[in-house]
Amino acid sequence: MEMHTATMESAADDGHVDWVLRAYQTEGTPASQPSSAPVVIKLGYTVTYVLEGRYVEEPPLAYQTFVFTLGDFCHQASRRRAISTVLLGAGAYGYGICFAVRLKRQLLAFCDDPVETAFNSGNGIEIIVDVFLADFPSDDEPSLDVEEDGDFGGIPASTDAVKELAVVKYERGGDVREESCIICFEELDEGVEVMRMPCKHAFHGGCLTRWLESSHVCPLCRHAIPASADP
Incomplete structure (x- = not known):
């Protein structure tokens, strides 16, 4: 072999x-x-x-x-x-x-x-x-969260918070600064709908939705939106 x-x-x-x-x-x-x-x-x-x-x-x-x-x-x-x-x-x-x-x-x-x-x-x-x-967590960094089922990484975003995220069409030279989705590494096509975090970072909608199922922070700057465990 x-x-x-x-x-x-x-x-x-x-x-x-x-x-x-x-x-x-x-x-x-x-x-x-x-x-x-x-x-x-x-x-x-x-x-x-x-x-x-x-x-x-x-x-x-x-x-x-x-x-x-x-x-x-x-x-x-x-x-x-x-x-x-x-x-x-x-x-x-x-x-x-x-x-x-x-x-x-x-x-x-x-x-x-x-x-x-x-x-x-x-x-x-x-x-x-x-x-x-x-x-080895420090005072400045969150510790790694290992769930009982073995899943890694943070807390999922709340469903309501995800639904409230803005969905806009991507236009080169427009309000969206990114030229590619950092999650999948693929370029953003002209006219495609992207989902934008409150910090203004944008990603493919499907990519960001899957990301937020395991972490409630922005993949680029770690800006947090409400988590599923929040009251």
């Missing part, structure tokens, strides 16, 4: 993050159409924190699994959407925008060799993402 491995260490805004990426060619499941072969991504977290002056490492949380097809990874645009789905679903953005963006960029590049090999062989791919979070 062929394996591709990459390691990276990076400091995020609100903690310290290491991650290891591994990719395996899936044996015994060749597809008649290479683009329909499965791509399975498993992302898991291990958290280390300080308790009474001691470093404590939590048992690794169960992997969250996402299934795509090889066709989803053959083109950069669809690959970006797939990886955004993984990181949003796994709560990565809620931990820190810098961490999530760096991980997304490396995953985009890391997939090149495994995808080419799998497409030529007709095999599928299994990608394992192991994230190691050192949560």
Whole structure:
């Protein structure tokens, strides 16, 4: 079984993050159409924190699994959407925008060799993402919130607060300053509807809605809107 491995260490805004990426060619499941072969991504977290002056490492949380097809990874645009789905679903953005963006960029590049090999062989791919979070909160930064169900990152926005966000059409040179959506990395097309936070930062509506399901702060400046737990 062929394996591709990459390691990276990076400091995020609100903690310290290491991650290891591994990719395996899936044996015994060749597809008649290479683009329909499965791509399975498993992302898991291990958290280390300080308790009474001691470093404590939590048992690794169960992997969250996402299934795509090889066709989803053959083109950069669809690959970006797939990886955004993984990181949003796994709560990565809620931990820190810098961490999530760096991980997304490396995953985009890391997939090149495994995808080419799998497409030529007709095999599928299994990608394992192991994230190691050192949560050492300070007085200036919010601590990492690990929910009982294993979801990471903050508190979701309230449904009413999301419904009240402005939806406007994007026009180059208009009121929207962004030229691309920082969540999915895709450019904003002229005339497309975007959703805008009170801080005036704008994103694709679907991207921002998914983001706010796991975090009530702006992905760019961390401006907060009412959270689901607020009275």
